[in-house]
Amino acid sequence: MRKFQVTVLGCGSAVPTSWHNPSSQMVQYDNRQFLVDCGEGTQMQMIKYKVKYAKLDHIFITHLHGDHFFGLIGLMNTLHLMRREKTLHLFAPLDLHEIIRTQLRLTNTRLYYPLDFHALEDYRNDELLYENKHLSVRSFPLKHSVPVWGFLFRENPLHPNIDKAFVKKYKPSIEQIKTIKEGADFVSPEGKILPNDQITIPSPQPRSFAYCSDTAYLESTAEYVKGVDLLYHESTFDNSREELAGITLHSTAAEAARVALKAGAKKLLLGHYSARFKKDAQILQKEAREIFPESYLSDEGETYDI
Amino acid sequence: MRKFQVTVLGCGSAVPTSWHNPSSQMVQYDNRQFLVDCGEGTQMQMIKYKVKYAKLDHIFITHLHGDHFFGLIGLMNTLHLMRREKTLHLFAPLDLHEIIRTQLRLTNTRLYYPLDFHALEDYRNDELLYENKHLSVRSFPLKHSVPVWGFLFRENPLHPNIDKAFVKKYKPSIEQIKTIKEGADFVSPEGKILPNDQITIPSPQPRSFAYCSDTAYLESTAEYVKGVDLLYHESTFDNSREELAGITLHSTAAEAARVALKAGAKKLLLGHYSARFKKDAQILQKEAREIFPESYLSDEGETYDI
Numbered sequence: 313m314r315k316f317q318v319t320v321l322g323c324g325s326a327v328p329t330s331w332h333n334p335s336s337q338m339v340q341y342d343n344r345q346f347l348v349d350c351g352e353g354t355q356m357q358m359i360k361y362k363v364k365y366a367k368l369d370h371i372f373i374t375h376l377h378g379d380h381f382f383g384l385i386g387l388m389n390t391l392h393l394m395r396r397e398k399t400l401h402l403f404a405p406l407d408l409h410e411i412i413r414t415q416l417r418l419t420n421t422r423l424y425y426p427l428d429f430h431a432l433e434d435y436r437n438d439e440l441l442y443e444n445k446h447l448s449v450r451s452f453p454l455k456h457s458v459p460v461w462g463f464l465f466r467e468n469p470l471h472p473n474i475d476k477a478f479v480k481k482y483k484p485s486i487e488q489i490k491t492i493k494e495g496a497d498f499v500s501p502e503g504k505i506l507p508n509d510q511i512t513i514p515s516p517q518p519r520s521f522a523y524c525s526d527t528a529y530l531e532s533t534a535e536y537v538k539g540v541d542l543l544y545h546e547s548t549f550d551n552s553r554e555e556l557a558g559i560t561l562h563s564t565a566a567e568a569a570r571v572a573l574k575a576g577a578k579k580l581l582l583g584h585y586s587a588r589f590k591k592d593a594q595i596l597q598k599e600a601r602e603i604f605p606e607s608y609l610s611d612e613g614e615t616y617d618i
Numbered sequence: 619m620r621k622f623q624v625t626v627l628g629c630g631s632a633v634p635t636s637w638h639n640p641s642s643q644m645v646q647y648d649n650r651q652f653l654v655d656c657g658e659g660t661q662m663q664m665i666k667y668k669v670k671y672a673k674l675d676h677i678f679i680t681h682l683h684g685d686h687f688f689g690l691i692g693l694m695n696t697l698h699l700m701r702r703e704k705t706l707h708l709f710a711p712l713d714l715h716e717i718i719r720t721q722l723r724l725t726n727t728r729l730y731y732p733l734d735f736h737a738l739e740d741y742r743n744d745e746l747l748y749e750n751k752h753l754s755v756r757s758f759p760l761k762h763s764v765p766v767w768g769f770l771f772r773e774n775p776l777h778p779n780i781d782k783a784f785v786k787k788y789k790p791s792i793e794q795i796k797t798i799k800e801g802a803d804f805v806s807p808e809g810k811i812l813p814n815d816q817i818t819i820p821s822p823q824p825r826s827f828a829y830c831s832d833t834a835y836l837e838s839t840a841e842y843v844k845g846v847d848l849l850y851h852e853s854t855f856d857n858s859r860e861e862l863a864g865i866t867l868h869s870t871a872a873e874a875a876r877v878a879l880k881a882g883a884k885k886l887l888l889g890h891y892s893a894r895f896k897k898d899a900q901i902l903q904k905e906a907r908e909i910f911p912e913s914y915l916s917d918e919g920e921t922y923d924i
Contacts, residue, residue, distance in 0.1 A: 326695075326696075326699055327696055327699050327700070328661055328662050328665065328692075328696070329665065330665045330666065333662070352658060352659060352661070352662070352689065352692040353658060353659045353662050355634055355658070356634050356639070356658070356659050356662075359634065359635065359636045360636065376724060376725050377725065378691065378692060378695045378721075378725060379695075382691055382692045382695070383658065385684065385688055386634075386658040386684060386688045389632075389684045389685075389688070390632075390633055390634070393632055393633050394633070407724040408724075410720065410724060411720055411721055411724055414716065414717055414720040415684075415717055418682060418713040418714075418716060418717055419682050419683065419684060419764075420764065458725075458726060
């Protein structure tokens with residue numbers, strides 16, 4: 313099975329504290345890396361937690377609040393000083409392009425590498441941002457005081473494996489193996505039909521990871537992330553501050569849990585903790601688990617398998 | 619004597635490492651704070667080293683290389699979220715104003731506090747940027763690949779103290795005390811003249827601190843910082859990389875020491891270390907001391923009295 317995991321680089325909210333950095337996560341699938349959000353100090357967090365970024369070609373920024381992107385220009389600058397030559401793909405709200413271009417222009421920086429900026433624009437539906445042979449990344453709308461997008465990383469459906477005893481006995485051609493993997497039955501030289509499900513071993517279910525931050529509780533999120541294996545959903549506040557969550561368009565841990573429950577998620581990761589939760593945000597986990605038992609606090613430097 | 623000290627928040631160079639953050643120093647004089655440079659992560663460094671910023675009203679940025687200002691927008695944003703109301707004075711190259719305004723505009727941020735931007739412009743002479751009753755801050759030109767300014771913090775000349783035995787015996791009026799402190803002699807009711815130097819105790823010499831980074835070795839620097847108590851001068855490279863220092867318009871530790879020697883500085887602080895020096899930059903101190911014995915490596919979190 314290909315490596316599919318996420319490392320949390322920052323799980324605090326807008327004001328940095330001694331216990332949390334602002335938002336950032338590094339997703340790794342197979343031999344590719346994808347960075348989601350890039351708060352100030354993200355590159356230092358990568359150094360601290362020994363997260364390399366040699367295979368990072370795609371960065372996704374959810375929205376234009378500073379705690380989600382102030383570290384991007386510094387990371388881009390370091391890649392430049394390191395003489396990176398590969399294209400860097402950046403998926404972000406359109407205005408970030410102007411912010412970056414302004415800084416590059418006024419610091420007389422001509423990047424060593426091409427920057428391919430993809431504006432997140434369709435704010436009514438989900439949208440395919442990236443796909444390779446094994447994985448796709450889609451955006452979907454969330455709800456905050458500025459336009460904000462969630463991101464869904466989903467493995468493509470995997471082909472079934474072919475039963476080894478069948479291969480040994482019937483010696484199918486490469487072309488036949490291909491059609492069997494795509495669902496075809498096998499017809500032997502003698503005209504015997506072997507149904508597909510008798511000669512294949514079902515593949516594991518495709519895995520998926522969704523990142524939802526920042527957002528108020530939103531009905532539609534569960535639809536977009538239906539059946540997700542790992543859901544990261546912001547949980548800025550506990551139940552006692554539900555009203556404040558409503559006003560600031562953030563979520564409580566219980567609301568994050570409701571999304572996970574409704575989506576049929578396998579596991580929920582909480583994060584984007586308000587600065588008022590010091591090292592101990594256990595109350596968030598407790599309140600989330602009352603609704604969705606598989607709720608866990610995320611922490612910086614931790615890697616979660618998907 | 620009033621408190622006059624500097625705390626180093628970052629003494630690395632352009633590429634952050636696990637051992638150094640990019641440039642920033644907090645100068646404290648009496649009950650005021652002055653931040654010089656603000657590389658990415660400066661606000662986290664302040665948290666880490668318990669450097670409060672309640673008395674910070676003036677920030678000075680030397681030049682527009684990212685490792686000297688990428689942390690500014692994050693710090694400004696935190697001050698905004700903290701509902702700061704006092705004016706923040708920013709002394710920086712003109713283009714930084716556009717960078718800040720662009721980010722504030724595109725993130726829909728209307729700062730809670732007034733930002734008073736002072737462009738560093740005169741690049742041929744030194745210039746008075748700030749003064750209060752006790753302290754002045756001047757800029758002076760350095761030499762790098764982009765316009766860069768050094769900053770000199772200098773205490774105003776202090777009035778002498780008046781000899782206590784004289785006060786007890788002659789009971790001078792408040793007006794007389796004022797004129798004596800300003801240098802006048804005292805004439806007793808009997809017409810006896812007491813020369814100023816016999817009734818006063820000389821005040822300590824005014825103290826000063828200069829910050830020079832980034833810069834190539836420059837003859838004129840010693841003139842601008844003549845007699846400085848504490849000189850912070852970048853020392854990106856050791857002697858073996860003198861040529862590279864020349865090409866990149868940085869200084870070696872020996873060059874920093876030559877400036878200190880020529881200026882008649884009391885003490886030299888080295889910093890802005892190339893990433894190639896890991897935790898041990900002792901060679902820089904060694905090479906500097908061969909020219910100027912009072913040379914010291916600066917380190918993050920350390921506070922130096924001036």
